[in-house]
Amino acid sequence: MLDAAESNGSDYAWSTAIHFWMNISEVMVAYAVLRKAGPRAEFKGHGAKHDKTFCLTYQKPHYFCRVTAVENNRPVARAVKIFPDAVTRLAVIFFEQMILAYPNLPPKELSDLACATHAESLSPSSP
Numbered sequence: 001m002l003d004a005a006e007s008n009g010s011d012y013a014w015s016t017a018i019h020f021w022m023n024i025s026e027v028m029v030a031y032a033v034l035r036k037a038g039p040r041a042e043f044k045g046h047g048a049k050h051d052k053t054f055c056l057t058y059q060k061p062h063y064f065c066r067v068t069a070v071e072n073n074r075p076v077a078r079a080v081k082i083f084p085d086a087v088t089r090l091a092v093i094f095f096e097q098m099i100l101a102y103p104n105l106p107p108k109e110l111s112d113l114a115c116a117t118h119a120e121s122l123s124p125s126s127p
Contacts, residue, residue, distance in 0.1 A: 002054065004067035004078035018069045018078055020046060020054050024101040030056050031094040032118035034063070034087055035111070041118075063087060 005017035022030070022043065029041045039058045046052040051070040056063060063082040068075055082090065098110055105113070 002067065004065075004080075006078060018052065018067050018076065020052055020067050022054070024098065026054075027094050027097050027101075028114040029118050031091060031098060031111075032115045033058060034091040034094065035115050037115035037119045038121075 002020045002022065003014070003017045004020065005012040005014050007013075026041070026043050029038075029043075032038055033041045033056050036058060040056065042053065042055045044053045046054070047069065049070065053066075053068045055066045057065075061084055064079065065082055066077055066079040068077045070076070095107075095111065098114065099107060102110055
């Protein structure tokens with residue numbers, strides 16, 4: 001789960017955070033983007049009302065993450081720029097979840113699978 005909260009100075013407004021649950025396939029796609037196997041991951045239609053979205057984009061030299069939801073019939077967004085020094089830590093968090101989901105796959109094969117699958121999904125289909 002990803003919690004996206006607004007900063008209110010020295011802390012975060014957790015009471016109004018957007019909670020976004022990802023399935024393991026989405027975790028693998030986000031990991032692949034963090035490994036630069038593709039430029040973007042976007043997941044739509046999450047939440048009880050199918051009104052939540054997540055987008056992670058590589059924008060050299062940083063990443064940009066945006067989570068949106070609809071609250072009181074108004075779109076609400078939380079966004080953050082992710083600088084290179086934090087990308088490794090974030091990729092490790094995603095990778096740990098992948099290992100928990102697929103404990104019988106060797107870590108290198110799991111990483112390669114995530115990156116190759118996402119890269120293939122971005123390739124134009126052959127005629």
